[in-house]
Amino acid sequence: INECSEDNHGCDQNCNNTVGSYICSCVDGYTLNADGRICDDIDECAEDTDGCGQNCNNTAGSYICSCRDGYTLSINNRTCDEKVSLKFEVTVAVDVDFNESDTTSASYVTVLEQAKTALLVIFRRKAPNVLEVRIIAIRKGSLIIEAEAVVAKETQETVAPTVTEALQELAATNVTIGNSTGTTSVEVDGLQVESTTEKCVVHEALGLCSEDQICEEVDGQPLCKWKESESLWRVVVGLSVGIPLCFVVAGVVFAICYKRMQGRRKSEADRHREESRVPRSRYNKTAWNPRQHRGLDPTLPPRPAAVNPGPSAWRQPPDSTHADYRDPLSFYSGLYHQTKPPSD
Structure with a gap:
């Protein structure tokens, strides 16, 4: 039995006869409902399948693209120019x-x-x-x-x-x-x-x-060209902006290089200055730290009475009954070595 030839098949749009039955289908722009008979409109605008450049207006089984003010629909009826x-x-x-x-x-x-x-x-x-x-x-x-x-x-x-x-x-x-x-x-x-x-x-x-601009005919066609004064003005403006900019960039580069060079020189000078401040012992070549060698030496003779008001080779530390012997050669340097006094 060809159900499609009878009016009781119930298909909303297309009816396709099969062996012992039939199948309903829909035209483009519609989709078959869950009941297998009714065709529902596809909203191409909501599904973002329209391809419209700006506005999309859904219609029964299709859609129409449109454009905002200042634009017009292109030849493909989708994008806007x-x-x-x-x-x-x-x-x-x-x-x-x-x-x-x-x-x-x-x-x-x-x-x-x-x-x-x-x-x-x-x-x-x-x-x-x-x-x-x-x-x-x-x-x-x-x-x-x-x-x-x-x-x-x-x-x-x-x-x-x-x-x-x-x-x-x-x-x-x-x-x-x-x-x-x-x-x-x-x-x-x-x-x-x-x-x-x-x-x-x-x-x-x-x-x-x-x-x-001024219009000139080129090969029989009208063409807008910049006026000569305008072209010259554009060149002048371009040069007046470009040339000073080059000098500014060069100045910045020079300043950076000069700053780095000055920093390097200062570091070298500080290093040499620190090295020159470190004292050397006349008895050994290692640096001398008086704070680490201010212990008392019981072999030192008692501090003699001052004969001369000048500086003495003996130094009495505060709150102490002992004295340290200061090497006369290093007395005026502000540092001293704890060494034995010369023997008689």
């Missing part, structure tokens, strides 16, 4: 009827889509790498179209010149809106664009060159 909007205005000499005051009305939306289609015909031919041609608004007076060409900032230098070419061609082309065809005029920031208008003039009107 920082955008540059090049605004322009096109007037088409046609008489069309639409509800200008209600942007949600069917007539307004229809004319807006027709205007966008007409512009895309030219932009896809002359500026295929433009991310989007967006209609900002339409109004009557013939048909006035406020629009913008959106380009990625990282490709602005190469893509923006093609927008200039597209606007020049648009100014020389008749455009069809619905069943009406008319001539066009293009305006960019107050500049009336003609097919013969210099590319750099249009390029600068689009705001693609900064105040410190």
